[in-house]
Amino acid sequence: MSTRYSSQLQSSAISSITVSSSSSLHSTPHDDNTHMAPQSSPSPSFLMRLAMRVSRARWFIFLRRVFHYQNASRSDLGTNPFNSVTWMISELIALLVQITVITSTLALSKKERPVWPMRLWITGYNVGCLLNLMLLYGRYRQHDTSQGNGFSFGDIEQQERSREETRCSHLMNRCRTSLELFFAIWFVIGNVWVFDSRFGSFHYAPILHVLCISLLTWNALCYSFPFLLFLLLCCVVPLISSFLGYNMNIASSDKGASDDQISSLPSWKYKLIDETSDSAQANNDPECCICLAKYKEREEVRKLPCSHRFHLKCVDQWLRIISCCPLCKQDLPN
Known part of the structure; x- marks a missing residue:
């Protein structure tokens, strides 16, 4: 060993007397040819605790409810998770952000002249968001009314109220289906108008072009949500559960x-x-x-x-x- 390291060993000899042999090995300087041992990978206990936290998280429980509601064979699956207050608040925030961004962008891009009526597509999308906002308010009122009702079913007035709620629910579902169909058709039209080279207008209207691409990307993520949810709960989670020996799908209910x-x-x-x-x-x-x-x-x-x-x-x-x-x-x- 070199003299440089021997002097350091002599200076630390007194303090190493009161230290155990295992700790003194860590505190002893190494030679130049000695390499530090690589850090160990996360222990199984750490991965287990991480999996437990994820499985007990509210967002993971909500995703399991959504997947079961959409793919279960039973017709009576309880309350729709998309009608929960938390999800409706998230929808409200997303709609308000979209409406604000679209309105401000249209106001800032008055001088732009796109080759194809891209402004018409953005305006139609904004109108759809406003209709969706009104539908969201109706869903919230319906949810608030259903939560305030009692649980007795023998009263005639209660039966009339139940029939009225059923009719309102069917009407809301039809409006929601029609609006989803409109957004699907508008999404296809937007892809044709924006990405077709014959109708390219990026140099003539860069702000509107970027806005259209952003809206189309957001809609593509929304439409791919069921597929991503399937990959998460049917592929990723089972692999992690088999690797750790811990069932994450029922962990939140233990x-x-x-x-x-x-x-x-x-x-x-x-x-x-x-x-x-x-x-x-x-x-x-x-x-x-x-x-x-x-x-x-x-x-x-x-x-x-x-x-x-x-x-x-x-x-x-x-x-x-x-x-x-x-x-x-x-x-x-x-």
Whole structure:
């Protein structure tokens, strides 16, 4: 060993007496030909904790609900996750940002003269955003009204209100479908007008051209959302789960609910009604999906926040083990 390192060893000999042999190895200087050991990769425990945090995150739980709602074979899947308040607030912010950017860009680009009526396409897109904003307000009002209703179905007034809500829901769905069809057609027209070399107008209207490309990119991401969600939950998550030995799809539901959470859920005694009745209860399943037994007269039934109903004893026992719906996996509110 060189004299330069021997002097350093002598100066540190006194302090190394009180240190264990393992720690003294780390504190001893190395020779010039000695290389530091490479840092170890993240431990499995760290990756496990990271996977647990991701699986318990609200955005991951929401994506699982969306995937189950869109791909499950059952027709009664509980509440639509896209009608939740959090998602509607996100839609509101996105629409307001788009409307503000489009309006300001149109005002700043008055002197531009594109070869093809690109300004017409942007104006039509802006009108569609305004209609979507009105539709979003109607969805919020409908959600607020449905949350404020009670859970008794024997009253005639309640039955009339249920029929009115059903008609409003069908009307909202038709308007939403029509608006989605308009945006799909407008998206195709925008691609033709912007990317066709015969109608190229970047040099004549650079601001409008950049705005059109930005809007088309945003719509392309929105249309590819189901495919990206499929890749995430059906390809990426299973690979990570098999590598770690930890099921991320049910990890957020491995904690039971408290007695206060369970008792706060609405419950009532079941009442047999005619299958031809227009009551909302006639559309529900006639049997409990936990015990697979049909509901009997005056049996206690409990309703979860996702609108699914089960026997009170069955679902209480389930919720004490896993605090989520047995069908749609929606977690109970804290």
